Structure formats: C-alpha cells, structure tokens
Amino acid sequence: MIGFLVAGLIIGALARLIKPGKQDLSVLATLGLGVVGSLIGGIIAWVIGTGSIWELDLLGFVLAVVASVLLVGTAEAVTGKSGHRELR
Template sequence: MFGFIVAGLIIGALARLIKPGKQDLSILWTLLLGLAGSVIGGVVANLLDTGDIFELNILGFVVAVIAALLLIGVAEGFASKKDHG
C-alpha cells in the first residue's frame, strides 16, 4: 500500500512536469490528482488483466500518468472558471 501511494505521488509530480504552461493548481492538489490517476491506472490495468491494482506495471503506469494529466487539466479548467466567473 505504501508503494502504491509513493507511485501515485511520483505520477502526480511527473504529470505536473509533462503538462506545459503555467499551472494554477497547488503542488498538493497535483499530487492528490496523481494519486487518483494511479488508482485509475491500476483499475484499468486490472480490468485488462495485466496486473493487480497494487502492482506497478508499464500499462498501469502509462494510463495513470495520462489519467493524472486529464484530471489536472479538468481541475485547472474548474479553477480558472471559478477565478474568472
């Protein structure tokens, strides 16, 4: 379980580095969305029978990073609408 959390934090940090431009989310929110992305990646990998949700595998990792990027983008969209709305 600890490894899963660490992987999620790394995925969040990696997603933040990959995403271009200025980011309006705090580091904490980015890391939490990375955790959510790692859960999504683990679930997808499990559904595709490439490994358990707690195992680190390539497909799960890639899906987790993509999911974290999408979640960060959506969260930033909500944050910018809130600031400009």
C-alpha cells in the same frame, strides 16, 4: 501505503511536467491527482487483464500518468486557472 503515496506524488509530478503551461496546483493537489490517476490507471490495467490494481506495472504506470494529465487539465478547467494568458 507510503509507497502508494510516493508513487502518486511521482505520477502527479510527471503529469504536471507533461501538461503544457504553468499549473497553479499545490503539492497536496499534485499528490491527490497523482493518487487518483494511479487508481484509474491501475483499474484500467486490471480490467484489461495485465495485473492487479495494487501492482503498478509498466502499462498501469503509463495509464496512470495519462489519467493524471487529464485530471490536471480538468482541475485547471474547474478552477479557471490556466498557464495561458490572454493578450489584450
């Protein structure tokens, strides 16, 4: 369980680094998005047939990071916070 949370935090942090702009997300939000992203990546990898949902192999890891990047973008859209400022 602790390994799953650490992997989620790493995946969430990678997603925030990949996503352009500044995200106003807390550490808990990063952890949550990383855990959800790793679950999504694991499920997709399992459906494809490359491994188990609980084993994060290379394809599952890449898919988890991609899913987390999409989740970070979605969280920005929902909260209305974006790293881009409008020029007036």
